[in-house]
Amino acid sequence: MRNFCRGVVLKVFYPMLMLAGAFSKDNKEKLQLFVIDISNRLVRAKGVKTEKILLLLPHCLxxxxxxxxxTHNIYNCKGCGRCEIKDLIQIAKDNNLKLFVATGGTIARRIVEDARPEAIIAVACERDLISGIVDTYPLPVLGISNERPFGPCLDTQVDLTKVKEAIEFFGKGRAL
Ligand code: SF4
Known part of the structure; x- marks a missing residue:
């Protein structure tokens, strides 16, 4: 039932909201964040438990x-620690996750098809997150917005606590 509700939110409610008006970029982002939050809550309410998790990151991290x-192999990272890619690789290793960087929607779709996960933790800007969540429905996705202290697409960051919490959620199938 909750997955059906998520489908209605993503496939009906969200497109209608987008069609309903010409939003400024800021308002559009807020609205997208709002829908991502509803989708996350419905995934959490459903209580998905799996170890087949894909962690999908944006290149701008x-x-x-x-x-x-x-971009083709995140494990080419030398682990210098100047960005969070090093930490995310460690988190993926510690939790035995599949880990990929996506440079766009088409690549992200291909990664999901190849990896065949049972759940996805996606980090991206609101626009890319919501489009990925809609595309991959009914797969359960927990979306985490990246932080953009230098503006869009440049040296972005992610709250690693949120990533770890999402992994724990899928690992236990319920909120902590
Ligand atoms: S800057 Fe980031 S991606 Fe590049 S080697 Fe260092 S940790 Fe890895």
């Missing part, structure tokens, strides 16, 4: 002046 190419 990699610091701009790092010359290591991680």
């Amino acid at each position: 990699q610091i701009g002046n790092c010359d290591v190419r991680i």
